[in-house]
Amino acid sequence: MCLKVGNAHFRLRDFDAALRSFNDAQLFVVREDGEGGKDAKRGARLRLEGQIMNNISASKARKGDHESAMDEYTLSLRLKKEGLRNGHRDAVTDVANTLHNIGVLRHDLGEYDKAHESYRQALSLRVEKCGVEDLSVASTLVRVGDVYFLEGNYDRALRSYTEVLNIWKKRMGSMDPAVASILHKIGLLYYRVGPYHRAKSVLKQAIKIKKDCLADKEVTRIDIASTYHLLGAVLTAMGLCDNAIKCFKTALRIRVKAFAESESSARHLSILTTKLAMGEAHRLMGNADEAMECFRDVCEGRSRRLGFGHESTAEVMKCNALLLAESGNHAAAVNLLLKVLEIQKSRLGADSALVAETLTHLAGSY
Helix, strand or coil: CHHHHHHHHHHCCCHHHHHHHHHHHHHHHHHHHHCCHHHHCHHHHHHHHHHHHHHHHHHHHHCCCHHHHHHHHHHHHHHHHHHHHCCCCCHHHHHHHHHHHHHHHHHHCCCHHHHHHHHHHHHHHHHHHHCCCCHHHHHHHHHHHHHHHHHCCHHHHHHHHHHHHHHHHHHHCCCCHHHHHHHHHHHHHHHHHCCHHHHHHHHHHHHHHHHHHHCCCCCCHHHHHHHHHHHHHHHHHCCCHHHHHHHHHHHHHHHHHHCCCCCCHHHHHHHHHHHHHHHHHHHHHCCHHHHHHHHHHHHHHHHHHHCCCCHHHHHHHHHHHHHHHHCCCHHHHHHHHHHHHHHHHHHHCCCCHHHHHHHHHHHHHC
């Protein structure tokens, strides 16, 4: 019962309550072991202990206690492997699940080589146990693709995402929300490396699926807003700024409505990010007044939530400077770029690529 209660708290993202329940479950198992149950059903008992340790690890990881989470995962893996040696029929799946979770933690810590190794072991076990088209295989392949994407290995990332897309379409249907989520990832990849028309195509497919699933509440409007924002960025890169602005306005309308009563800084910053992108599209179209209004709102919002000296605030100031330079006000543009440069050097270091970019803009503004 404690394990089920902990799982419920975990799904509700109440990780402190989840940890309390999982720790209670662990104490119960230890007590049962002391009463002789361990010898009678050793494989099943080890499996249960391993599951509890796995869930404790996941809760700690979500709370940011990564070192302790890794220790718990290591213990969970040892218990599950011992259960495997004792012949428990579900132990292979359990070991694969913990290897996958260790990969996720390594991934989040930026230890990409170690993440790949954990994912590779999890994939091997899952394919052996369930076959190459099992949903558990797809869930690990998504993570493999994400690591490749972060490493800049876009060809391998695309191969992983494509394998996942094929599995999910076959197992869940072409209009499932999971299919939309992987199309979003593929669209982001094409946005990074091109061609843009492919990014545009897959993102439109993702939006259609998400809209169809919205009625069944399988996706949220926020999911749709993120894809509209990305499609707007793609259209901006293609020079289709008018259509891009329509996408940004849709994303903005959804986010403002959804976050109206939220105090979360992350959520409000996502609104500002969309408004910044919309301002840039206006700038490229020559709509100086609309662009300036967007940039002013974003600069005020980021200054309030992050501070005037934050690099994200400097990013908006740079957009403002470019707009001033394009309107012929070079003196004001230079003064603003000098402030941007000071912030970037302080926050990012003199060798930052953004510092080099700002210096280039400064040279062009004199």
